Amino acid sequence: xxxxxxxxxxxxxxxxxxxxxxxxxSSSYSPSLFWYVQHPNKGLQLLLKYTSAATLVKGIxxxxxxxxxxxxxxxxxxxxxxxxxxAEYFCVVSDQNNDMRFGAGTRLTVKP
Amino acid sequence: SAVISQKPSRDICQRGTxxxxxxxxxxxxxxxxxxxxxxxxxxxxxxxANQGSEATYESGFVIDKFxxxxxxxTFSTLTVSNMSPEDSSIYLCSVEVRDGDRAIDTQYFGPGTRLTVL
Numbered sequence: 126x127x128x129x130x131x132x133x134x135x136x137x138x139x140x141x142x143x144x145x146x147x148x149x150x151s152s153s154y155s156p157s158l159f160w161y162v163q164h165p166n167k168g169l170q171l172l173l174k175y176t177s178a179a180t181l182v183k184g185i186x187x188x189x190x191x192x193x194x195x196x197x198x199x200x201x202x203x204x205x206x207x208x209x210x211x212a213e214y215f216c217v218v219s220d221q222n223n224d225m226r227f228g229a230g231t232r233l234t235v236k237p
Numbered sequence: 238s239a240v241i242s243q244k245p246s247r248d249i250c251q252r253g254t255x256x257x258x259x260x261x262x263x264x265x266x267x268x269x270x271x272x273x274x275x276x277x278x279x280x281x282x283x284x285x286a287n288q289g290s291e292a293t294y295e296s297g298f299v300i301d302k303f304x305x306x307x308x309x310x311t312f313s314t315l316t317v318s319n320m321s322p323e324d325s326s327i328y329l330c331s332v333e334v335r336d337g338d339r340a341i342d343t344q345y346f347g348p349g350t351r352l353t354v355l
Contacts, residue, residue, distance in 0.1 A: 159343070168241075168329060168348035169280075215279060225344060227280045 127152040129218045131228035139236045144188075144203040146231045148216035151197065158199045159217040160190055163230075169215065175199060186210070211235045239264055239332050241347035249353045250320055257316045258350045260330030265310035268333040270344065271303070275326045283328075286313050320354045327351050 132147040150156060160172040173184025180192045186209075190201045199216060216228040240263040250256050260269065271283040283303055284292045292305040306314045317324050330347040 157342075161346070169331075169346040171343065171345065174343060219342075225282070229279045 127154075127156065127218050127220050127224070127226055129216050129226055129228040131214075131216050131231045133231050134229065135232045135234065137234040137236060138206045140208055141205050144201070144206045144210065144233065146201040146214050146216075146233065148190075148199045148201065148228060149197055150199060150216070150218045152218055152220060154221050157219040158190075158192060159219065159225075160184065160188070160199075160201050161215045161217060163213045163215065165212070172201070172214075206233075206235045208235050208237065238343075239266065239334050239345045241330060241332060241345060243328075243330055243347040243350050245350060246348065247351040247353075249355060251355055252321055254320055255316055255318045256320065256352060257314050258328055258330070258352075260313045260315070260347055262311045262332050264334075266332040266334065267310070268342075269307065269313045270331045270333070271305065271313075271315045272329040272331060272346075273326045274329060274349070280329065283315070317352065320352075322354045325352055325354045 129150045138144055155177055158175040161169040162172050163169045172188050173182045173190055175182045175192045183189045188203045190199050192199050214231045217225050219225045242261045244259045269286045272280045273283055274280050282295050283298045284294045284305055286292045286305050286307040288307045288310050302318055304316045327349040329349045331344045333342045333344050335342055
């Protein structure tokens with residue numbers, strides 16, 4: 126079975142400072158990994174995905190994530206936070222059957 | 238990618254009634270999914286809906302409570318039957334799209350339907 130753990134339920138940063146949202150996964154197979162963002166009263170939007178190509182994945186809005194197999198991690202980062210980045214972020218793991226498992230979510234707050 | 242719309246976007250319903258949520262996709266897709274997101278929670282898969290076959294329900298969800306239709310490759314409905322306040326959630330439709338040459342499937346989500354049951 127596969128699973129994903131988002132290590133922080135809430136992260137608060139100041140505008141202009143770096144963002145780090147942590148995600149660890151467990152999978153018996155080479156997984157596909159995704160980050161989705163959900164802004165208030167909005168649906169989920171795909172930020173980026175890892176599918177066994179380059180380990181450093183660049184997504185939309187300046188976000189990127191690095192797949193580290195040795196650490197079973199797929200942390201999401203951004204060099205400089207904007208106010209518009211305030212949202213809920215979900216890390217997702219998918220196996221070879223495309224069975225997706227969602228993390229519990231991390232709420233990002235950006236302070237002015 | 239895929240563009241997905243859902244109707245209604247939100248509703249407030251009385252206990253004991255039923256609500257049907259519609260999901261429309263701008264392209265033909267084989268696999269469609271229905272998720273529930275309870276307040277402050279992550280997403281939970283309700284069922285997988287493939288065109289031409291019965292929906293497959295996850296543990297804890299049954300067809301009598303959440304009947305699903307999938308009449309064609311661009312449309313699906315989810316009905317929340319005999320509602321109670323515990324059914325108050327956001328219900329999301331998603332589709333799986335194959336990512337070109339690499340044969341990787343990615344899910345895209347609709348905007349969600351916010352349901353409040355009084």
